[in-house]
Amino acid sequence: MIDKLEMFIALAQARHFGRAAEAVGVAQPTLSAAIRQLEESLGVMLVRRGSRYGGLTPEGERVLQWARRIVSDARTMREEIRIGSKGLSGTLRLAVIPTALAVASRLTASFAQSHPDVRLTILSATSISILEDLDGLRIDVGISYLDNEPLGTKTTLPLYEERYTLILREDHPLASRDRIAWGELRGVPLCLLTPDMQNRRIIGGLLGQAGVPVAPRVETNSTIVLVTHVLADNWATILPRSAAEFFLSHGPLRAIPLAEPDAGHLVGLIVPAREPQMPLVAALLSEARRFSSRENSDR
Structure with missing residues (x-):
């Protein structure tokens, strides 16, 4: 059966x-x-x-x-x-929204240290496909937004709050600013994630509220492509600070906080609402609680 x-x-x-x-x-x-x-x-x-x-x-x-x-x-x-006879082992399958991949990597690296016999499969995915793949039992855990779109019957665990910054080269005309209002982005050549990404829908909503037309010159589902375009010319992109940190340490870039509004969205683990959880999922949830506590205490 x-x-x-x-x-x-x-x-x-x-x-x-x-x-x-x-x-x-x-x-x-x-x-x-x-x-x-x-x-x-x-x-x-x-x-x-x-x-x-x-x-x-x-x-x-x-x-x-x-x-x-x-x-x-x-x-x-x-x-x-x-696992009762062999210990914690096997493969844990995760899908992660692109802007959370850097944070997810820190979490899974910590988890892998504690559980060396567990293999990890980590995929980049849209928030919608994460929910579909959880329901279809093709993944075990998702890392996505918790407060912006309906999740259905799921168990969630917040990891951090996503805050938005304008990423540009150090020689960009706006690079000397400490903060920039969303409304000031009118006329700035932007590259953004594609419309199927929830981050793009969030950014589009915030730009629209500020009266800025959402007309990016480049669209992609890769944060690497976004930052590569910024490095190549006088472009700018909008990313959470957590997603930009790696790039900021590897190129002549600045991340300037965006204000008016100073918006934020919760990102965290999403798993099926069931008890008991699969042992590997339960172990990751336990690690994520410790990880979230460390991340928030460092901020």
Whole structure:
């Protein structure tokens, strides 16, 4: 039954029989047969079918919630049994918004020191895909914004508050300023993250409130590309200070706080709301509490 539920979860996420079969490593006829067997055992139709995948039925949507819970519980049970005999080990999968990667790296480095037998997979992702991948059981932990968009039923742990700065070269005309108001950015050539990133939506909202048109000359999903453009010419970008610190130590750059408003957003861990948590997730949450305490005491 568990393997059929895993195939059903994959189909609901992929919305395509072929891609779902590839995701779980089986042939498409095998996946189709498993879904039909699941439907027969439950006595309801779960998937609308025509010439192609047509979505889940109302019964399928309800079964999907149960399937995620059952599969997650089964994985947790297997992990607890394995770790009980072998100690904390295995692979912990994280997805992180781009502006939090530097902080996430400090957290995972500290975690890796304490748990040398655990492997870490860390991916850069949008806030929306982080929530989707948590629900689809493709990642174990997300690091994202906690207070700007609906998270659904999740457990969260704040790490730090994101504050925004204008990043520019030391020879930029604005580089001598101590603070800059958002409204003063009209006419400044900006490079920003792409609109699918929540950071871009936050920045766009703050610029819009200040009456500044949101018309970046360059858009990218990489903070490295943003800073490279700033270093190459008279551009500027807007990043949280926590994301800019690495670049500030490796180039002739300045980070100037943005004011009016002096906005901030909480960033932290997001995990499925369940008890008990998977042992690896519980260990990371414990490390994150210590990490957050150290980070905040240093500020």
